[in-house]
Amino acid sequence: DTAVSQTPKYLVTQMGNDKSIKCEQNLGHDTMYWYKQDSKKFLKIMFSYNNKELIINETVPNRFSPKSPDKAHLNLHINSLELGDSAVYFCASSQGLAGAGPETQYFGPGTRLLVL
Amino acid sequence: AQKVTQAQTEISVVEKEDVTLDCVYETRDTTYYLFWYKQPPSGELVFLIRRNSFDEQNEISGRYSWNFQKSTSSFNFTITASQVVDSAVYFCALTPGYSSASKIIFGSGTRLSIRP
Numbered sequence: 001d002t003a004v005s006q007t008p009k010y011l012v013t014q015m016g017n018d019k020s021i022k023c024e025q026n027l028g029h030d031t032m033y034w035y036k037q038d039s040k041k042f043l044k045i046m047f048s049y050n051n052k053e054l055i056i057n058e059t060v061p062n063r064f065s066p067k068s069p070d071k072a073h074l075n076l077h078i079n080s081l082e083l084g085d086s087a088v089y090f091c092a093s094s095q096g097l098a099g100a101g102p103e104t105q106y107f108g109p110g111t112r113l114l115v116l
Numbered sequence: 117a118q119k120v121t122q123a124q125t126e127i128s129v130v131e132k133e134d135v136t137l138d139c140v141y142e143t144r145d146t147t148y149y150l151f152w153y154k155q156p157p158s159g160e161l162v163f164l165i166r167r168n169s170f171d172e173q174n175e176i177s178g179r180y181s182w183n184f185q186k187s188t189s190s191f192n193f194t195i196t197a198s199q200v201v202d203s204a205v206y207f208c209a210l211t212p213g214y215s216s217a218s219k220i221i222f223g224s225g226t227r228l229s230i231r232p
Contacts, residue, residue, distance in 0.1 A: 033219070041155075041205055041227075045219040056219050090161060104151070105220060107161035 003027050004108035006091050012114045013081055021076045021111045023091030030095060031055075032074035033105060034066060037088040049074050081115045088112050118143050120210050120223035128229040129198055137193040137226045139208030145169075150184065150191045151209040151220065161207075167191065195228075203230045 004025045013019055025032060033056070034046040048056035049068040063079045078085060088110045094103040119142040129135050141150065152164040165175065167184055175182045179196045195202050208223040 035220075041225045043207065043220075043222040043225075048219065058219070088159065092161075104163055104166045106163060107153075109160045112159075 004091055004093055004106055006089075006108040006111050008111060009109065010112050010114075012116065014116055015081055015083060017081050018077070018079045019081060019113075020078070021089055021091075021113075023074045023076070023108055025072055025091075025093040025106075025108075027093055027095075027106065029093040029106075030071055031093060031103075032068065032071070033092040033094075034074065034076050035090040035092060035107075037090060037110070039087070043090070047074075047076075083115050086113055086115045118145075118210060118212050118221050120208050120221055122206075122208055122223035122226050124226045125224070126227045126229070128231060130231050131200060132197050134194060134196050135198050135228065137195075137206050137208075137228065139191045139193065139223060141189050141191065141208070141210045143210060143212045145212040147213065149211040151211070152182065152191075152193050153207045153209060153222075154204045155207065155225070156204040164193075198228075198230045200230045200232055203228060 007022045031050045033048045037043045046060045047066045052068045065077045068074045091108040092105040094105045121140045148169045150167045154162045181194045183192045205225045205227045207225045209220045
């Protein structure tokens with residue numbers, strides 16, 4: 001009954017590999033996000049989707065490609081992984097009611113990615 | 117420019133002491149939202165509070181209280197009678213504008229350690 005879930009929780013992989021992280025929310029929210037938290041705990045947004053449409057795309061290498069098959073899922077695919085991609089990746093979701101102002105974002109448990 | 121500053125990198129207090137975490141923000145928007153999130157050692161991000169720019173009333177929730185002052189662009193967080201379980205990294209955050217799906221701009225976090 002987890003509100004925002006992510007799989008896997010831990011991901012250890014070699015440089016150059018391609019990997020995916022999955023996110024699902026059962027809150028009925030319209031908007032989903034991906035954030036990256038680096039080793040110094042700094043959190044920065046990467047992408048946001050509203051009803052399967054990309055609405056925020058920060059300066060992120062195009063090796064990162066989000067995919068939203070439906071509004072309850074937002075997956076993150078990373079090609080050609082590099083050492084600097086090692087971080088914790090958080091998925092989040094919010095209600096996103098039009099005209100309601102920024103809604104509270106609820107975060108998943110995070111995926112700890114280590115690139116060797 | 118949108119920015120959130122948490123000048124206190126680390127704070128350590130003895131249990132039962134009161135502690136205040138400082139947060140100063142910058143934004144040119146007249147409408148914005150402020151948040152506090154808690155990240156305990158287990159790593160998840162827990163939502164604590166959301167406050168819009170038109171509501172300067174202070175808020176109290178149990179041992180937690182928040183002081184929002186637009187005149188000084190501050191949104192400080194006080195924990196009264198701190199407990200060991202309060203040990204975590206606390207993030208102050210800002211969502212500028214009035215879009216229903218906006219990115220969160222996080223501060224760098226304050227690591228709070230409560231000693232028994």
